[in-house]
Amino acid sequence: MLNHWxxxxxxxxxxxxxxxxxxxxxxxxxxxxxxxxxxSIPDLPFPKVEKPEQILGxxxxxxxFATCNRGTQGFTLADAQIPAGAGPLPHIHHxxxxxxxxxxxxxELFQSVQEYPDLNHPATDEDAGRAKVYTxxxxxxxxxxxxxxxxxxxxxxxxxxxxxTFIWLQDSSSPQYPYGDGGIREYFQDVGILITDANNLxxxxxxxxxxxxxxxxxxxxxxxxxxxxxxxxxxxxPPLILAKGSNDPDLMAIIxxxxxxxxxxxSVSCF
Amino acid sequence: MLNHWxxxxxxxxxxxxxxxxxxxxxxxxxxxxxxxxxxSIPDLPFPKVEKPEQILGxxxxxxxFATCNRGTQGFTLADAQIPAGAGPLPHIHHxxxxxxxxxxxxxELFQSVQEYPDLNHPATDEDAGRAKVYTxxxxxxxxxxxxxxxxxxxxxxxxxxxxxTFIWLQDSSSPQYPYGDGGIREYFQDVGILITDANNLxxxxxxxxxxxxxxxxxxxxxxxxxxxxxxxxxxxxPPLILAKGSNDPDLMAIIxxxxxxxxxxxSVSCF
Numbered sequence: 001m002l003n004h005w006x007x008x009x010x011x012x013x014x015x016x017x018x019x020x021x022x023x024x025x026x027x028x029x030x031x032x033x034x035x036x037x038x039x040s041i042p043d044l045p046f047p048k049v050e051k052p053e054q055i056l057g058x059x060x061x062x063x064x065f066a067t068c069n070r071g072t073q074g075f076t077l078a079d080a081q082i083p084a085g086a087g088p089l090p091h092i093h094h095x096x097x098x099x100x101x102x103x104x105x106x107x108e109l110f111q112s113v114q115e116y117p118d119l120n121h122p123a124t125d126e127d128a129g130r131a132k133v134y135t136x137x138x139x140x141x142x143x144x145x146x147x148x149x150x151x152x153x154x155x156x157x158x159x160x161x162x163x164x165t166f167i168w169l170q171d172s173s174s175p176q177y178p179y180g181d182g183g184i185r186e187y188f189q190d191v192g193i194l195i196t197d198a199n200n201l202x203x204x205x206x207x208x209x210x211x212x213x214x215x216x217x218x219x220x221x222x223x224x225x226x227x228x229x230x231x232x233x234x235x236x237x238p239p240l241i242l243a244k245g246s247n248d249p250d251l252m253a254i255i256x257x258x259x260x261x262x263x264x265x266x267s268v269s270c271f
Numbered sequence: 272m273l274n275h276w277x278x279x280x281x282x283x284x285x286x287x288x289x290x291x292x293x294x295x296x297x298x299x300x301x302x303x304x305x306x307x308x309x310x311s312i313p314d315l316p317f318p319k320v321e322k323p324e325q326i327l328g329x330x331x332x333x334x335x336f337a338t339c340n341r342g343t344q345g346f347t348l349a350d351a352q353i354p355a356g357a358g359p360l361p362h363i364h365h366x367x368x369x370x371x372x373x374x375x376x377x378x379e380l381f382q383s384v385q386e387y388p389d390l391n392h393p394a395t396d397e398d399a400g401r402a403k404v405y406t407x408x409x410x411x412x413x414x415x416x417x418x419x420x421x422x423x424x425x426x427x428x429x430x431x432x433x434x435x436t437f438i439w440l441q442d443s444s445s446p447q448y449p450y451g452d453g454g455i456r457e458y459f460q461d462v463g464i465l466i467t468d469a470n471n472l473x474x475x476x477x478x479x480x481x482x483x484x485x486x487x488x489x490x491x492x493x494x495x496x497x498x499x500x501x502x503x504x505x506x507x508x509p510p511l512i513l514a515k516g517s518n519d520p521d522l523m524a525i526i527x528x529x530x531x532x533x534x535x536x537x538s539v540s541c542f
Contacts, residue, residue, distance in 0.1 A: 087497075
């Protein structure tokens with residue numbers, strides 16, 4: 001009988017020690033979700049339009065635009081050059097879903113899990129509450145999905161200019177904008193500065209910087225003007241809902257449309 | 272004997288259950304330190320100098336300066352008006368220890384625990400590594416201490432101008448600057464814009480914004496030019512080492528010096 005109790009105690013002790021071990025590992029951080037799943041594509045086709053429009057952004061970014069329409073699908077792409085330290089402050093798109101493709105990496109993207117679906121109630125303390133955003137330091141050829149209604153943005157944290165290709169896909173909930181793209185190109189045309197000579201860039205005016213923020217709501221965007229306006233916390237460890245976030249069906253449909261246009265498919269219009 | 276083993280097992284089980292409880296509470300977040308201990312003072316005397324110097328900062332902040340010296344003690348104060356959304360981006364002081372007094376609250380301060388003691392190795396990814404900073408949303412009359420070598424800064428997260436009084440105390444390790452204050456007033460004189468008519472503020476030039484960053488190292492400061500340059504993470508829950516951080520002996524000595532000057536003590540010089 002003594003032996004029985006001894007064995008029972010030993011067994012209990014062993015179980016407890018194992019459970020402790022699991023807990024301790026958890027406390028030490030092993031319960032962290034894996035890093036943001038890295039989705040990667042070697043190349044992203046760009047629509048072969050005549051003279052793609054070039055616009056200078058408020059932080060010296062050079063955007064080269066193309067917009068495509070095919071049936072109800074509408075999207076705008078921009079091949080962009082992002083200067084060291086530049087990138088948009090935290091903002092929210094309500095009419096578009098977005099992809100970021102980083103051919104050389106070096107851009108730190110950030111995004112909230114929390115959604116802010118109301119354009120009139122942005123992520124401020126006085127309104128819908130500030131967001132916790134999760135960062136990802138992109139690697140070359142990485143592509144990251146950022147659906148509508150989330151606080152997001154990025155920074156070039158290297159000390160040299162880096163390329164970034166954006167895709168903004170019109171959401172089905174978007175009102176109709178002239179280019180059928182959820183208003184993004186219209187926004188940049190309104191607030192950016194048209195580049196007519198890429199070797200002789202226009203100066204960035206204070207007015208352009210200000211309108212980048214104040215005109216944004218006309219295009220379904222809440223754009224903050226300082227980092228902590230929409231952001232209360234920044235975390236390096238994205239939860240699974242972000243780590244697994246992607247929208248490959250829409251991305252594949254976009255690539256298909258671009259390739260169709262580039263192959264002369266007249267059901268596609270790009271400009 | 273059976274009874275003995277039974278009791279021993281029960282006792283072991285009880286101990287384990289209690290330890291589990293502690294761990295589970297810890298996991299649920301009860302191990303978080305309390306909010307940053309709130310140190311508060313109802314008033315901070317300002318040296319009654321003739322015509323205190325006024326300087327305009329890079330984000331439209333109006334600084335009203337006074338500097339005092341008494342023996343080896345040297346410090347600069349500034350009563351400042353911080354516009355909505357304004358505040359310095361993350362930076363590191365190497366020659367001064369600082370207090371922030373927020374008569375009306377509304378300013379979100381942030382600070383790292385990690386120290387960056389080398390002016391030539393700031394908190395960038397390529398150098399000493401970026402910091403995790405902890406935020407505190409100040410309440411009226413709160414005073415927060417920020418010792419040298421930490422990444423810190425603040426933002427006015429309200430939508431109206433808020434007052435803030437700074438004290439920068441020369442650290443014993445500082446080289447000698449003309450005013451014996453660790454170089455802070457000299458820095459603002461160099462990079463800020465002198466206000467000669469408070470009702471007619473001078474324009475803030477791009478040059479002033481740029482020099483605020485590029486001239487900083489001459490005054491023992493690493494000043495970043497975008498939020499995420501020195502910061503990798505932002506957390507709302509300061510650890511005890513920050514929650515308990517203060518330097519009341521030096522603060523009391525500073526207040527004593529100001530009061531002595533205001534009462535005509537000729538061993539104190541303020542200007």
